[in-house]
Structures are given as structure tokens and as C-alpha cells.
Amino acid sequence: MTARSIRGLAAATLAAALTASAAACSNPGGGTAGGKGADGTAVVVGIAYEPESLSPLLGYGKDGNSKIFDGLLALDAEMRLKPALAAALPEVSDDGLTYTYKLRKGVKFSDGKPFSAKDVVFTYRTILDEKTNNASKTELDAVEDVKATGDDTVVFTLKYPYAPFAERTVLPIAPEHVAARQDVNTGDFTTKPIGTGPYVLAGWSKGEKISFKANPDYWGGAPKVEKFTMAIVKDDDVRATRLRSGELDGAILPPNLAKTFKGERGKKTYAATTYDYRTVTLPTNNKAAGDTAVRQALDVAVDRDTMVDQILEGAGKAAYGPVPTDSEWFAKGTERVHDLAKAKKILDDAGWKPGEDGIREKDGVRAAFPLWYVSGDKLRQDHALAYASDAKKAGIDVKTQAGTWEVIEPRMKTDAVLAGGGAPADPDFDQYLLLKSSLAGDGFNNMAWYDNKAVDKALEEGRKSGDKRVRKAAYDTVQRELVKNPGYTFLTHIDHLYVVSDRWDGLSTQIEPHDHGLASGPWWNVEDWTPKK
Structure with missing residues (x-):
């Protein structure tokens, strides 16, 4: 999760999160079921982060x-x-x-x-x-x-x-x-802003909801949706339950939950192509995860295609770096084929030998490290479990653990994290913050403490040149260096899925960054929605 990622305040445990969100958001719109209100001009959507x-x-x-x-x-x-x-x-x-x-x-x-x-x-x-x-x-x-x-x-x-x-x-x-x-x-x-936008802040109950009301004097015209509420529902299952019960008009959902709404009357599913990736940080300061051979082995031991098929149910694609494979900025030839035999050979050649329990060791260091994911995020959990399973087959012991960001953040220097990121428009937007060595340890920038002088140089060249050919060569270099020394194991690029009440016209999606539906989704242009007649 880079600095561009939006992280939320979470309850201390998953159980507490479920209880708190169930109580706090039972009627997030403050009106009738679904937040429709007496005049039908209110919309309530469920998002995962704030x-x-x-x-x-x-x-x-x-x-x-x-x-x-x-x-x-x-x-x-x-x-x-x-x-x-x-x-x-x-x-x-x-x-x-x-x-x-x-x-x-x-x-x-x-x-x-x-x-x-x-x-x-x-x-x-x-x-x-x-x-x-x-x-x-x-x-x-x-x-x-x-x-x-x-x-x-x-x-x-x-x-x-x-x-x-x-x-x-x-x-x-x-x-x-x-x-x-x-x-x-x-x-x-910071909590009571004033702007020129189509909506004004009506209230913010942290961990519960952010409420907006239409700005009647907006220069672009007053929105038809007069009340717009983002309900903060961190747990995927709870978000789906509230959507089905009518408490929410729309929600971002993982594929396995979105598909349960297929064919349901009055609801429509929207799929947004994204730059949003899931990746495992491999901290340089961890003796196992920071070892180049371990990183290279994990990069080919992981079965990305199976993750796309089974976890995303086809709603996404394999990721080999921050740039999606269908982007003009993707470096052809940097795809990594799942090859367990190659992973084992890389470890053997580097001196990582299997112990009695099958887990490899080298110079007294065990090939093991913890992998954290955010509680309630089913996609991250599933990615983490699949990653750990693939790693175990190569002789690397990855122990998955769930926690809130408050628990995870202090551990990021030495512990791996199932992270996310991604930004469309230009490769500089995500890669600089993700990989620049000078930003290691700067909050959610460069979470892996990645340090590669060739990458640093290429990032500067890509940023400072006005020549697209020079920039393309620079970002090709970055991607090829990530093959030599991964620093992160990129897993998948995820298509965001939204299920929304079908009572408005004007809904569409953009190519999205990694922001969990806060400012994107079908409600990226909610100010332009009009009621269906």
C-alpha cells in the first residue's frame, strides 16, 4: 500500500469491526431503507476504507x-x-x-x-x-x-x-x-473542509460514514442527488449483507460476493478496469525476505494465473510489476512463468538447503517470514493464503497474519505485507513512491525499503525527461531490474466490481487507481446522475 493508497481506521479485532460496523451503519443515510429518503434523492454507498x-x-x-x-x-x-x-x-x-x-x-x-x-x-x-x-x-x-x-x-x-x-x-x-x-x-x-465542488460536507463520523449534501450554488449546476453518503464498512461480507438488505444503494465487492447479486432485480453490476495491484512487500531488512535468491524464487514459485482464475474469478490479470500488461508502458518480456522447479534450483544454487521439516536454511537463517494482511479484506486474505501455499512448496515458510493498519504499520520494516497500489495516467505516479530508495520508511512510500541504484537512476530519468522514448526506456529498465531483484512479489491486477441499485441514469466507470471506491466506482460522477423516469 503506497502513500496514494487510502487506509482507514479499523477496530482492534475483526469481531469488533463486525460489531461496530453493524451497529453504526444500520441506517447510514439517516432516512428510509437504502438511504433513499422521502423524496428519493439520496444515495448511500458502501466503501472499504476512509x-x-x-x-x-x-x-x-x-x-x-x-x-x-x-x-x-x-x-x-x-x-x-x-x-x-x-x-x-x-x-x-x-x-x-x-x-x-x-x-x-x-x-x-x-x-x-x-x-x-x-x-x-x-x-x-x-x-x-x-x-x-x-x-x-x-x-x-x-x-x-x-x-x-x-x-x-x-x-x-x-x-x-x-x-x-x-x-x-x-x-x-x-x-x-x-x-x-x-x-x-x-x-x-482537515475534518471540516470548504471547497468549490458539487457537494459540501454534511458530517463525518469516523469509522462510520462521510455524508455530503448538494451544493446548490455549484458552478456546474446543482446535483440531482441531493444527499450522498459513503458508509465505511470495512468487512466485505458485511458490506454485501447490507446491500442485499437495502441499507446500501451500492457497494464495492470482491468477485465471489459480487456474483451472488447476478440476476437480482433492481441491481446492476459494474466492472472497472484498474491499475490496482496486489503485491507482497519483501523487506530488505528481513534476513530471509531481503535475500535476492529468496525473492527471485518467490517470483517464479507463485502461480499468478491460478490466483486470477480462483481468487478473482477472472476479474483481473496477472501482475509482474506495477504496470499492467496491457499498458503501453509495460516492458514486454518481463512476464514471469510459474515454475516451481526453477524456484527450487535458484534456492539450491544460492545455498538455501531444505531442513528436516522441508523449510530451507542458510547460514543459520531459516527461510521464513510473517505476511500481514488487513482484517476483513477477503481479497487480501485469499491472496496471502495462496502466496503462502505456493511459497511452502518451494521450501519457504510464510506465516499469514491479520491485523489493522495500526498493528501492521510499525512492523513494515521487517515484516512482509499484502499491499496494494496503482495509479493510471503515467508510470511516474506510482513507481517513484513505490521504489525510490530515498523514500524507504516514509510512511507507506517504499514499504519494502527497496534499494536499487539502477532503479533510482531510471526513475529520475523517467521523471525529468520530456522525450517519451527516453521515458519508455527508463521505465523498461525499472521493470527489468525488478526481475533481477524483485523487492516485491507482484501478484494480480484487480478489476473493481460494484453492485448498484438500478434507479439512476448516468452511471459509468473510469480506469481506476487503488482507492477502494472512495472517489471512483460508478459514483465517480454522482453529481451528473439523474433519476430514472
């Missing part, structure tokens, strides 16, 4: 679709950039170092104050401030300066021609007149 903060200055909504906020640009259904707070796409200088945005006129924040260029400058400068606890600020490393030219023009000057910079300007804009008056990391704005 953000730690609602402030874009700390990373909330940085990939767009935050509902409370708008960015300068936004992404449409085909993942093409379109104007949002900007009146048009940016003007880019010939050298790729200057981006000029003309702003939309007449936009107001939800408190009635006007939006202007100074809010854009404040947002970007605050994110880049070293005092701001934004784990993703390196995504804006290219920014040399941002300044306002009058009230309606913003000019970004870059240090180098960062090719995907425009995609980074979907991040939400915060109001200077509110956020600048308080501590950026702990102030009220």
Missing part, C-alpha cells in the same frame, strides 16, 4: 473526484483531461517549462467567498512547504514556482519538462481565506 483527512493540502483527493473540491483540471470518463476551475486546458511553452492556466470566472467556495488565483498559489505552495505533512509532495517535485498574474491567471514554472504535469493539476484547490488561518496539519480544515 481517508485520514479531508484536506487536499494533506493529500485528500489528489487524483481528482473529491466531491467537496475541484482541481484546475478534471478527468472525464475516458480519462482525458478537461477544464474544471481552469477555463481551458493550460498553455504550455515550447520548452515544456511553463504552464499557464486561465481560471473560470464567477466560481465561489461553498461559504460564498470568491475563488481566485491566490487560492491556487496558496494550495500548491502549502503542499510543497516542508512543514506540510503531505506524503505525496514529491509528485510536485518539478515545480520551481507558482504565481498569480491578476485574479484569473496562474503560471507554473518547472525545473525540468515533467511530461505528466497537467495530470497533476487535478488536485483540489483549498481556500486561502480559511486554510491559511490555521495549522495545516492539525487545524479544523
Whole structure:
């Protein structure tokens, strides 16, 4: 799980999580069953995770679709950039170092104050401030300066021609007149935000729900869905039960649960192609998991195709790195074939010999390590169990354990984690945070403490070159280095499945990142939904 991943607050144990969510969300919409309300203009959806903060200055909504906020640009259904707070796409200088945005006129924040260029400058400068606890600020490393030219023009000057910079300007804009008056990391704005978006925050009960109400003065027009609630239901089975009972209008579900709704009247299933992967971190600081031969052996011992078939039930594809195999950025030839005999030979040649119990040892070190996964997440649990089973056949003892992120995070330096990540649009967005050695131990960045100088160099080349051929070569290098020294065992790319009440028009899905349905899913454009007649 990288920094772009959204992690939630969980109960201390799985049993507690089930009990708490059952009690807290029995009527998450505050209206009739399903959150429909008396006038039928309310929607309640179930998601698995919640953000730690609602402030874009700390990373909330940085990939767009935050509902409370708008960015300068936004992404449409085909993942093409379109104007949002900007009146048009940016003007880019010939050298790729200057981006000029003309702003939309007449936009107001939800408190009635006007939006202007100074809010854009404040947002970007605050994110880049070293005092701001934004784990993703390196995504804006290219920014040399941002300044306002009058009230309606913003000019970004870059240090180098960062090719995907425009995609980074979907991040939400915060109001200077509110956020600048308080501590950026702990102030009220982190839980009581004000933005220009189609919705305003109605309430946030942590661990239970986030409630929104339509912004009647939204510059894009008031949404027809007047009340929108995201119910935080961490356990997959409980989420499915609530959907079936009518307490939820929609939910993200794993394949085995989504299929139980097939043919059910009044419900429709949506499948979203994603960049979302599941991977096992192999911490450099663990004597077994950090050994190159163990990593290489695990990389070919794992049966990815069986995971896709049996765990995902075909709703996904095998993963050999952070880049999906159908992406233009995928390095052909880096696919790893399941080969148990090869895995055993790699270990034999490296001196890892089977002990009396079949588990390998070398220089007094046992080929064993713990693998943590998040309680209540059935897909992670199933991936972890399958991984451990495959590893055991090669003589590596992987002990699976469930826990909350509060339990898992302090152990990430030495213990493996069934993690997730992924970001569409550009390979820099996910790979830099995932693999850059300087980010090891920085929260959920580089969770494996991966350290590869060739990868570091390639990541910098890919980030700083404006030539697509150079960038393609750089990211090819990254993927080929991950074959030589994996650092992570990538398992699958997962297609997200959603089951939603079929009473609205306008639902669709985008190509999605790893965010568990918070800002994507069929409700990525809930502000555009209209009731079926």
C-alpha cells in the first residue's frame, strides 16, 4: 500500500469491526431503507476504507473526484483531461517549462467567498512547504514556482519538462481565506473542509460514514442527488449483507460476493478496469525476505494465473510489476512463468538447503517470514493464503497474519505485507513512491525499503525527461531490474466490481487507481446522475 493508497481506521479485532460496523451503519443515510429518503434523492454507498483527512493540502483527493473540491483540471470518463476551475486546458511553452492556466470566472467556495488565483498559489505552495505533512509532495517535485498574474491567471514554472504535469493539476484547490488561518496539519480544515465542488460536507463520523449534501450554488449546476453518503464498512461480507438488505444503494465487492447479486432485480453490476495491484512487500531488512535468491524464487514459485482464475474469478490479470500488461508502458518480456522447479534450483544454487521439516536454511537463517494482511479484506486474505501455499512448496515458510493498519504499520520494516497500489495516467505516479530508495520508511512510500541504484537512476530519468522514448526506456529498465531483484512479489491486477441499485441514469466507470471506491466506482460522477423516469 503506497502513500496514494487510502487506509482507514479499523477496530482492534475483526469481531469488533463486525460489531461496530453493524451497529453504526444500520441506517447510514439517516432516512428510509437504502438511504433513499422521502423524496428519493439520496444515495448511500458502501466503501472499504476512509481517508485520514479531508484536506487536499494533506493529500485528500489528489487524483481528482473529491466531491467537496475541484482541481484546475478534471478527468472525464475516458480519462482525458478537461477544464474544471481552469477555463481551458493550460498553455504550455515550447520548452515544456511553463504552464499557464486561465481560471473560470464567477466560481465561489461553498461559504460564498470568491475563488481566485491566490487560492491556487496558496494550495500548491502549502503542499510543497516542508512543514506540510503531505506524503505525496514529491509528485510536485518539478515545480520551481507558482504565481498569480491578476485574479484569473496562474503560471507554473518547472525545473525540468515533467511530461505528466497537467495530470497533476487535478488536485483540489483549498481556500486561502480559511486554510491559511490555521495549522495545516492539525487545524479544523482537515475534518471540516470548504471547497468549490458539487457537494459540501454534511458530517463525518469516523469509522462510520462521510455524508455530503448538494451544493446548490455549484458552478456546474446543482446535483440531482441531493444527499450522498459513503458508509465505511470495512468487512466485505458485511458490506454485501447490507446491500442485499437495502441499507446500501451500492457497494464495492470482491468477485465471489459480487456474483451472488447476478440476476437480482433492481441491481446492476459494474466492472472497472484498474491499475490496482496486489503485491507482497519483501523487506530488505528481513534476513530471509531481503535475500535476492529468496525473492527471485518467490517470483517464479507463485502461480499468478491460478490466483486470477480462483481468487478473482477472472476479474483481473496477472501482475509482474506495477504496470499492467496491457499498458503501453509495460516492458514486454518481463512476464514471469510459474515454475516451481526453477524456484527450487535458484534456492539450491544460492545455498538455501531444505531442513528436516522441508523449510530451507542458510547460514543459520531459516527461510521464513510473517505476511500481514488487513482484517476483513477477503481479497487480501485469499491472496496471502495462496502466496503462502505456493511459497511452502518451494521450501519457504510464510506465516499469514491479520491485523489493522495500526498493528501492521510499525512492523513494515521487517515484516512482509499484502499491499496494494496503482495509479493510471503515467508510470511516474506510482513507481517513484513505490521504489525510490530515498523514500524507504516514509510512511507507506517504499514499504519494502527497496534499494536499487539502477532503479533510482531510471526513475529520475523517467521523471525529468520530456522525450517519451527516453521515458519508455527508463521505465523498461525499472521493470527489468525488478526481475533481477524483485523487492516485491507482484501478484494480480484487480478489476473493481460494484453492485448498484438500478434507479439512476448516468452511471459509468473510469480506469481506476487503488482507492477502494472512495472517489471512483460508478459514483465517480454522482453529481451528473439523474433519476430514472
